[in-house]
Amino acid sequence: MGLSKSESYNQYFTARNKCPACNHTESKIIYERSFLQEPIVKFLERKLRPEVIKNYDGASYVLRKCNNCALIYQEQILTDEGLNLLYDKWLFEGDTEEIKVSEIEKFLFYTQELLRVRRFFKKPVTEIKILDYGMGQGKWCSVAHAIGFNVTGTDLSNQLIEKSKEKGFAVVPLNELSQHKFDFINTEQVFEHLSQPLDTLIRLKEMLSENGIIKISVPNGNHVEKKIPNMDWTAPRGHKNLLIPITPSIHINAYSYDSIIKMGEVAGLKPVNASILSEYTILSALSIKDLIKSLLRPIYWRYIKHTYVFLQKK
Numbered sequence: 001m002g003l004s005k006s007e008s009y010n011q012y013f014t015a016r017n018k019c020p021a022c023n024h025t026e027s028k029i030i031y032e033r034s035f036l037q038e039p040i041v042k043f044l045e046r047k048l049r050p051e052v053i054k055n056y057d058g059a060s061y062v063l064r065k066c067n068n069c070a071l072i073y074q075e076q077i078l079t080d081e082g083l084n085l086l087y088d089k090w091l092f093e094g095d096t097e098e099i100k101v102s103e104i105e106k107f108l109f110y111t112q113e114l115l116r117v118r119r120f121f122k123k124p125v126t127e128i129k130i131l132d133y134g135m136g137q138g139k140w141c142s143v144a145h146a147i148g149f150n151v152t153g154t155d156l157s158n159q160l161i162e163k164s165k166e167k168g169f170a171v172v173p174l175n176e177l178s179q180h181k182f183d184f185i186n187t188e189q190v191f192e193h194l195s196q197p198l199d200t201l202i203r204l205k206e207m208l209s210e211n212g213i214i215k216i217s218v219p220n221g222n223h224v225e226k227k228i229p230n231m232d233w234t235a236p237r238g239h240k241n242l243l244i245p246i247t248p249s250i251h252i253n254a255y256s257y258d259s260i261i262k263m264g265e266v267a268g269l270k271p272v273n274a275s276i277l278s279e280y281t282i283l284s285a286l287s288i289k290d291l292i293k294s295l296l297r298p299i300y301w302r303y304i305k306h307t308y309v310f311l312q313k314k
């Protein structure tokens with residue numbers, strides 16, 4: 001373990017020498033290739049401008065699998081400075097991919113999810129304090145605010161914080177959050193991006209009220225390992241060879257259900273379920289296909305190894 005090659009990285013890269021989800025120090029390398037080599041460079045070309053890709057020179061895409069929690073994580077990651085540049089600048093300027101998700105479909109899903117959240121707490125919705133950690137454009141917050149929740153949003157990106165200040169809900173920068181307590185903390189597609197996810201989870205736990213709950217939802221990394229030999233970063237969105245849970249330097253942690261549960265255990269959190277009937281408070285459906293998905297989703301969450309988990313203090 002450990003790392004001796006750090007002198008060969010450039011200024012934007014650093015290494016993680018233990019599992020960022022459970023702190024275990026034993027792991028094995030399951031893949032290693034320079035960022036500027038094929039096939040990895042194809043992903044960078046898809047997302048970043050050529051002058052930005054030069055910042056990856058000297059660093060490698062190294063996938064390790066933790067011997068304890070089975071998290072698959074990228075060993076060499078961008079430093080805090082590099083990450084700020086990536087999310088506030090590089091991706092804004094260079095990302096050529098347009099991801100099409102219907103707004104109304106999203107709105108219905110958020111509504112269904114938020115009504116499910118409400119059932120966890122035995123008090124009026126206006127008294128349920130929720131935090132969206134990594135709010136992005138603030139759409140989930142806007143829906144929660146419309147339903148009547150006491151909503152706070154935050155994000156790493158200062159640009160996104162500024163943009164959401166006039167939307168009616170509270171917006172608080174990350175470094176000013178620690179004085180607050182929340183009943184529910186939402187993290188949607190956040191933990192796969194974090195350099196130190198366990199440390200972040202512990203900090204979020206400190207912000208939970210008595211019976212507070214944290215939601216972690218991340219890309220499902222369950223079957224990613226066996227797909228590695230077929231990785232193809234030129235494949236279209238949705239293709240099985242485009243390995244979304246381990247996109248180079250972006251999705252730096254790939255979780256299975258078990259690795260989320262183990263990370264929670266180390267942080268002093270245990271999984272919790274809403275009653276299955278409460279999940280049918282509202283069914284979101286624009287078509288028969290949507291209706292079937294909506295009906296099956298709670299069953300899937302309960303019985304299949306997923307990466308959508310609610311955690312509560314032990």
Ligand SMILES: [Zn+2]
Nearest residue numbers: 019022066069
């Ligand atoms: Zn681990």
